[in-house]
Amino acid sequence: MQKYLVGGAVRDQLLGIAVKDKDWLVVGATPEQMLKAGFRQVGKDFPVFLHPKTNEEFALARTEKRSGSGHTGFICDFAPDVTVEQDLCRRDLTINAIALAEDGTLVDPYGGQQDLQNRVLRHVSEAFSEDPLRVFRVAQFYARFSDLGFTIAPETLNLMGKMTESGDLRSLSGERVLAELQKALNCPTPWPFFLALRQCGALKQWFPELDALFGVPQPQYYHPEVDTAVHVSMALAIACTEQLPEAVRFAVLCHDLGKGLTDPNDWPHHRGHERLGLAPINALSERLRVPKAWQKLALVVAEWHSHVHRIHDLSPETIMELLTALDVWRKPELGEQFMQACQCDYRGRSGFTNKAYQHIDLLRQLINATQQVDVQAVIADGFAGKAISEEVARRRLGVIQNLCSPT
Template sequence: MRIYLVGGAVRDKLLERPAGDRDHVVTGASPDDLLALGYRPVGKDFPVFLHPESGEEYALARTERKSGRGYHGFEFRTDPAVTLEEDLARRDLTINAIAEDADGTLIDPWGGVRDLEARLLRHVAPAFVEDPVRLLRVARFAARFAPLGFRVADETMALLRHMVDAGEVDHLVPERVWAETRKALAEPRPSAFLQVLRACGALRVLFPEVDALYGVPQRAEFHPEIDTGVHMEMVLDAAAAIAPGDDLVGFCALGHDLGKALTPADELPRHVMHEQRGVAPLRVLAARLKVPAEHAALAELVCREHLNAHRALELKPATVLKLLVALDALRRPERLETFLAACLADKRGRLGHGHDDYPEADYLRRARATAAAVTAAPFLAQGLEGPAVGAAMERARVHAITEMKQGSI
């Protein structure tokens, strides 16, 4: 029995990146061998075990054979005769197909070290096309490693296009699409995720509402980048910088301008009412991907209200309170922070505006704190009951925000 460190742990060590999960491959062993050593089985489709002390994953070396459509259509073979090289051959990218033995020696049959140095995302073998999830994984790795200069190898991009043309991506279930999308939105450069999907044709299949934004013009005085799709990419990257690793902010950014694809041609490049028009396609997208309820709800609020955030200093105090209530920000201030992060990303996701100030955010935070300080107690003490208490509190909150705005408190 031999044990090797594999995959992302080896890749990230070579890239001098922080260590993540440590996965291992075991050759020359059976499930009974690992059980006898105290390893705990966790794999359902193939033998994966947890180390009795470290809790790290140890998988028996295996091979895969395509037996149907989509990512479920595989048969696995795992026995002591399966070699490390055979196991590495089933992996997606060469940079993920590097192993390290106990002495620190690298086993790299597919040139992963070379591709790390060349900053290339390259598939291991032609069998790559058999699993459509790999297309999404390549796009996600592009979002992770684009800041380091990585790009998709030409021959791998050709395979991605082939997978789209062959209809393999049509067999992806929503849960897998969302799982990879969610991770991509939390990466340092989510725009690369969209760019790879668009380059291979998968964006129009999986995210038609987003794909429709490309080529739609905006007013140059507000959007020097002009193209709405390019703006979307810039907003996603701004969101990743403002709220690193926060896929909720990322999804809000992704859905904020979908209505611009629905602007009548004779109104372009103006986009009057795009925030209202965007709600319907956003709901379709969220339902199709089966995104979490909070993601769908907050993304819709950002879509509908982001222009109000941008002009918060001009809004009447009653309108500011209405916005805060819509966000449920008086009870849940974290919702306001997510909303403001996405709106700031929209403000900065424009050519030449990457470092713009956003005083509207601080104003809305102060308005929230001011309104939340108004409680029901004094009105109950006055003998008010039921709806009368709520109405009195609303009047008091509007008055408090007015005074705050005027600088009297």
């Protein structure tokens, strides 16, 4: 029985990146031997075991043969005579197909070290095309390592394009694609994920609402970067740099989807894009099965973000409508995340990256002031039933009017 450190742990160690999780490969063992040694078995498709003390994963060396569609349609052979080289051959990228033996020897039959040196993401073999999820994994790795200068090998990108054209990506579940999207959104620079998908055609299949933004112009006076997709990429970069919650990052990604649906005859203006963006957000959210909290925040950001940019010109009634839509009195965290997304939208423009967004100060002041309206005080004043909520709303509107009145 031999064990090897494999996968991301070896890759990151060679890149000088801190290793977070360790995965081990076991050659020459049977499930019975692993159980006898005290390991706990997990997984149904093939034997993976947890170390009795460290809880690290130990997987038996295996080969895979395609037996159906999708990323789960495989027959696995994990016989004791499967070699480390055979196991590495089934992996996605050469940089993930390097093993470290117990004596410190590197097993690298597919040139992973050379590709790490050259900063290239390259598929190990043609078997790559048997798993459609790998298209999204490559895109995700491209985002993760873009700051290190990695590129996707032309032959790998070409293969990803063929996989997309075949329609095999449609067999994936929304949950699986969402998992790769989440990893990308947690990268310092997530936009390469979408660029890679667009290069191979997968963006149009799974994110058509986002794909429609590329090349759509905006008024240069407000958006010196002009292209809507470029603006979204810049706003998303702000959200990631600030390490904002995933829900905010998703909302920023979706906030201008309506601009892909406005009348081209009106471009570069996008009148009504706020409400036009609601349908594509719902469609994308349902396709990816995103958390309902993400979807709700994305919808309210899309519909109301433009109002915040001109909050000093809004009527008290419209501000009241905005705060009601945000439900800031019951869910203050929604209001906070909304303001974070709006700030990313404001700063995600050429020349605005480091500018303070003062409109948020007034909005936060309005939220804090209206939160001071005491429902119990309204009840103590004799209001009952439906009249309670009406009086609370009237008092909140009064607070807004006082704060917004000219001095």
